[in-house]
Amino acid sequence: DIQMTQSPSTLSASVGDRVTITCRASQSISRWLAWYQQTPGQAPKLLIYMASNLQSGVPSRFSGSGSGTEFTLTISSLQPDDFATYYCQQYNSYPYTFGQGTKLEIK
Amino acid sequence: QVQLVESGGGVVQPGGSLRLSCAASGFTFSNYGMHWVRQAPGKGLEWVAFIRYDGTNKYYADSVKGRFTISRDNSKNTLYLQMSSLRAEDTAVYYCAKESGSGFDIWGQGTMVTVSS
Numbered sequence: 348d349i350q351m352t353q354s355p356s357t358l359s360a361s362v363g364d365r366v367t368i369t370c371r372a373s374q375s376i377s378r379w380l381a382w383y384q385q386t387p388g389q390a391p392k393l394l395i396y397m398a399s400n401l402q403s404g405v406p407s408r409f410s411g412s413g414s415g416t417e418f419t420l421t422i423s424s425l426q427p428d429d430f431a432t433y434y435c436q437q438y439n440s441y442p443y444t445f446g447q448g449t450k451l452e453i454k
Numbered sequence: 455q456v457q458l459v460e461s462g463g464g465v466v467q468p469g470g471s472l473r474l475s476c477a478a479s480g481f482t483f484s485n486y487g488m489h490w491v492r493q494a495p496g497k498g499l500e501w502v503a504f505i506r507y508d509g510t511n512k513y514y515a516d517s518v519k520g521r522f523t524i525s526r527d528n529s530k531n532t533l534y535l536q537m538s539s540l541r542a543e544d545t546a547v548y549y550c551a552k553e554s555g556s557g558f559d560i561w562g563q564g565t566m567v568t569v570s571s
Contacts, residue, residue: 348516381557383499390549390561391491391499397556434499438557441513443489443501 353446370435456480463565476550487553492546
């Protein structure tokens, strides 16, 4: 199985900050990577697919990059709604796997 | 609008069974693969199972293989997850999600399953 490891597990930041979350795969997954945002009590929401493609309706302050085994999610200027937990997911092969999550907290 | 609505969750004793349903609307259900994903209380997301749009291919997480069965009825626009031999570690919110071809673009609101005596 492909293991996905996110860092950091928790990130404290302020409104307006630029933040980056990293996701590493245990083997190459090409660009078969998605990013999701989840707020408490809600279902996850797809933000980025194919490592760098913005899902329709997602603000342009979100961006993704990477390929192979290392990927990043960047939020260019944090807004109040962005404080949430973020997950990466590989869909290169079954079983699909998620990272453990990164909780983005208000500093 | 495009929507997935899960039902069937509840409290069940260890070793028991439960069937979850996921009703789809607002899109052509029979054209898309579907997934189940779960989330234990306070924990991260765990992919559980997938079924191809026509039901011909199915994949499972090792943690549920042999105990859970994913199925679908395209005439009813409904996805199912039959769960048996339930364990305490199966306690979670269970989400159904639509396969977009590149990620899971539509999710239900989730249904809670609690395995406890």
